[in-house]
Amino acid sequence: MENIDIYDHATLLIRIRQLRADKKIQEEELKCRFSEFVDTLNPLAIVKGSLHDLASDKEIQFDLAKVALNMGSNLIIDQVFGKYRSIKGFFSSVLVENISNGFINSGAIKILSLFKKKKTVKEFHTSESQNLI
Numbered sequence: 311m312e313n314i315d316i317y318d319h320a321t322l323l324i325r326i327r328q329l330r331a332d333k334k335i336q337e338e339e340l341k342c343r344f345s346e347f348v349d350t351l352n353p354l355a356i357v358k359g360s361l362h363d364l365a366s367d368k369e370i371q372f373d374l375a376k377v378a379l380n381m382g383s384n385l386i387i388d389q390v391f392g393k394y395r396s397i398k399g400f401f402s403s404v405l406v407e408n409i410s411n412g413f414i415n416s417g418a419i420k421i422l423s424l425f426k427k428k429k430t431v432k433e434f435h436t437s438e439s440q441n442l443i
Contacts, residue, residue, distance in 0.1 A: 376415065383410045 316322045349355055364370050387406050392399035 379414050380411050383407070383414060 314321075314325060316325055384407050387403050387410065388394070391403035391406060393403040394400070
């Protein structure tokens with residue numbers, strides 16, 4: 311803050327106006343910085359930032375895709391074998407789930423590469439029949 315010599319009433323009034331304007335500017339800057347600080351402490355923003363960082367990691371994307379494949383296959387198996395309808399259905403669905411999870415975990419790279427290529431079943435069969443000819 312600078313020292314200004316004030317000799318009369320007019321310069322005193324001008325200086326008071328300048329100080330009030332500076333005060334308002336500093337208050338607005340302080341409000342903005344405080345709201346930014348509060349936003350950084352927001353748990354939702356922290357989680358969102360963490361997930362954004364995690365989603366950019368290829369290894370984590372691969373693991374999430376494996377989990378999605380396992381969950382999808384388990385859902386289908388539960389519906390087909392009737393996991394919650396009988397004891398026999400429960401044991402058979404658990405057995406098939408364990409076998410399918412083993413296949414998915416061992417061949418997940420091949421399965422995910424097929425999904426990335428987005429070949430439809432029709433395209434797959436036509437390309438296989440052309441390879442046979």
